[in-house]
Amino acid sequence: MLYAILRRFGQMLFVMFGISVIVFLIFFATPGADPAARIAGRNASPEVLAAVRHSFGFDQPLYVQYTRMMEKIFVTGDLTSFVNRGWKVVPAVMDSIPVTLSLVFGAAVLWVVVSIIIGIVAAATRDSWLDKLLMALGLLGISMPVYWLGEVMNLITQSRHHDKWVFSWVPPLGYKNFSDDPKGWFLTLVIPWITLAILYIGIYGRVLRAAIIESMQEDYIRTARAKGLSETRILFRHALRTSLIAFVTLFGLDFGALVGGSALLTEVVFGLHGIGKLTYDALQNLDLPMIMATVMYASMFVVVANAVVDFVYILLDPRLRTS
Amino acid sequence: MILSVRDLKVSFRTHDGPVRAIDGVSFDLEESEILGVVGESGSGKTVSLLAVMGLITDPNATIEGSIRYKGRELVGLPPRELRRLRGNEIAMIFQDPMTALTPVYTIGWQIAEQIRVHRGVSKAKAMERVEELLAEVNFPNPHEAMSRYPHQLSGGMRQRAVIAMALSCDPALLVADEPTTALDVTVQAGILDLVRRLRAKHRSAVVLITHDMGVVSELADRVMVMYAGRVVERGTRTELFSDPRHPYTSALLGSIPPLTGQKPRRLPAIPGSPPSLLRLPQGCAFGPRCPVRYGPCEAGKPGLGKDAHAAACFRVAQA
Amino acid sequence: MIDIDRPILETRSLAKRFSIGTRFSAEGRRTIHAVDNVSLIVRRGETVGLVGESGCGKSTLARCLVRLYDITDGKLLFEGDDITSKSLSELRPLRRRLQMVFQDPSASLNPRRRVGDLVAEPLRIHGRLSSPEITARVAELFELVGLLPDHVMRYPHEFSGGQRQRVGIARAIALNPDLVVLDEPVSALDVSVQAQIVNLLADLQEKLKLTYIFIAHDLSVVRQVSTRIAVMYLGSIVEEGPAEEVFATPVHPYSQALISAVPVVETTPSGTRKRIILTGDVPSPLKPPLGCRFHPRCPIAVDRCRSERPELKEHRPGRKVACHFPTLS
């Protein structure tokens, strides 16, 4: 067990190192990508450029610049933004993490629960009108762009129908700290959770349905029938557990990516200052230190999410356990 | 009489047209008797026994005829009633032990599940019984084996676990679909030995499906030979092997190379291959491959008749 | 001049090991000893049958013999010529003379190509024949294996299993090979069709002077086809000798158990043979037992068997066995 954890940790360091080098090279060593020119502005004189270069350390050899940047992120934590030299990037990332985690965790709970129900009901009533209806709704959920859906939600709950009793509880956009105001935290996040979850409910419900239907064709289901078990028991005890394996794989990937910053659109529509928004702004401004910090955070999280998925796999499937 | 099947017909609607997989099969099974069902791939062995178990779930299937278990008609019985019989009074062993067990539960749990469903006993009680059963099917260390997952067992051990599961509720009828085909001969010998011993002890009637004439001749009391969805010959083991009457049976026996004595230079082979059920030949389905076919064979389908040792062939009927 | 007694194929202490897992997986890297210390001589015109339990390394050995696998240890000689580590291009001229037929006739034939093309393919790759010559040769091959001339335009799925295996055989003999390795060529076929293919193989051997290495799990089929058999257990040969003799009087305790376990059709119920039922399972090739590899299951094992591994040696002219206590049962 300890060995497995250490191995994961080593893997994480390796991934982070690789990614940081790549990101670094893209922004510093790509011909034409002169960060000094970016910072000094389009029409800066050569003298200004040289001064900027010197002050940011761009005149140093690349490896020196790289190590100094890493040191400032991981050791001293005082790397500053290119855009605003008073702004430290590490605390900025730290402040955004709870926002993103709140958003993604809540949405994940919602989409996992609802899609498992939908998947099971659809598979159990396969080819009936209910199955067809659920699958059509799922498809609808998949095809609605999050940005558009978020705007529509806002339109309904914030302006047009805000005064009606159904939506009057919806607070204004923004994020409230859980520790300061648990109720406010919850209420502000309900609509974003639903918005983000709808897409995934559609995908996961369909995936689970297909996986259950596939496992129902397996030989061991025939054995279960020959044992005289009821169809309900066969579905829940024998088919569902093996079907969840595909589900978990997908979940690990999506969850890792969302926590790593790809809930960007949802964050933007609902005015949540999370990791996605932070990364997006940093990219807009080519703010290399911020980009580096968010990327480091994201890759760390993807590796952690993968580790968790592997662990759940082992819980679900004894074939992966080693003696 | 444990089981009595009369004029069983099973057909499937497929893209290429209707397939009559079973075309009028009848047979009887007495208490503690072993009936061997032999035939080539696609001859309908599995489908006929799945029909008996009520396990044909394909919505495109139609089942006609009568299947009586201890006098009670099974065709058209409500699913609840059937479930009460399955696994309890009628148990089944499948061909491939590698895929027949759910991979995510221990074999102890899976066997206990069946006992609990049918007997309503506590989990602890069920587990005690499982340990006894595993010992009975020769697991060297039954207590430890209960907590093993299927993938941790060899093919032979899995098949023994499946047999233990089938026996768990003392079934009166055991249906075994090629129980040893996927196993090595050395392992098969152990399993056949086990089936023989258990039959003597539990007095279950057994239907044993196989395509291996050797297995049938070792185990079966009576034998039924199938070809293209019909029974072409039936009789006791001795009758069938020492006096095969249907041209297909004798040709099949002739084409098996001997294990001892002089090797024939060439094996007497049956020409051609089994017909597709979508395009059955006119008259006797074996006609195109039959060395002794003659006029009447194309005109109609030969019936099996009423005798204990009977062959569905016009030549035999004539003699 | 062909020297009749010179072996066509010979292995000397041949071994094939597979590594599974990586350094990063939980158990780390492990080695499967799939074939271990096999010395086998195959003479021109004979059929050597390989038998043994599933996983004992028959297919792996077969693939090593035609160099589909790289050999880990030992030597492989073709007509006295060491081909153990020849490169693919050096092997090219030999490929023509060494062919292989696989178990599943449908898996080894490309479903989207006409069978005529499939049979012509090796002729195009290796031969120096013109197009009309190839067409003529394909027609000749079809006749040889008992397919009709108009079958060339069909696709594999339009054939029965037996016919597909005939196509596989036609492909293998297209280049007039000397040695054909047949890995379970009849195992997927129905009993009634199996006999046809067994006969076809015998006819072709006679007509084309072929040498066969034949694998099947049906022992009576192996006996029918083979002149000599080698019994394998856990990667090694434990007994070798003329087919009929080994079947009549097996000497190694494992061969005795194996042959006694075959169910045979008996017309008289009294004539039951003595059966040796082995206990225990085949040990894992990841961790083969020390000493004699059969000792955990051997009914007559003694202390010596647990420490000292018996060599395969001749105990009687033409009969070899790897056991400290060869007995006649």
Ligand SMILES: Nc1ncnc2c1ncn2[C@@H]1O[C@H](COP(=O)(O)OP(=O)(O)OP(=O)(O)O)[C@@H](O)[C@H]1O
């Ligand atoms: N669900 C189905 N739909 C259409 N045809 C089917 C279906 N199930 C079985 N069949 C057909 O019924 C016939 C009999 O099949 P069955 O499985 O009983 O053969 P078998 O004698 O058990 O053969 P094997 O030795 O290969 O197991 C076959 O031709 C098969 O293709």
Ligand SMILES: Nc1ncnc2c1ncn2[C@@H]1O[C@H](COP(=O)(O)OP(=O)(O)OP(=O)(O)O)[C@@H](O)[C@H]1O
């Ligand atoms: N490519 C491979 N990689 C790793 N292990 C392998 C590979 N091929 C075979 N093995 C292992 O080597 C051993 C011998 O396998 P092989 O396929 O040669 O057995 P076999 O005698 O042909 O069995 P069967 O009768 O089941 O075909 C087995 O334990 C198998 O799992």
Ligand code: SF4
């Ligand atoms: S009925 Fe005719 S064709 Fe059929 S088996 Fe008898 S002799 Fe042969």
Ligand code: SF4
């Ligand atoms: S060497 Fe010993 S263990 Fe091995 S086969 Fe001979 S008697 Fe048995």
Ligand SMILES: [Mg+2]
């Ligand atoms: Mg079958």
Ligand SMILES: [Mg+2]
């Ligand atoms: Mg093999």
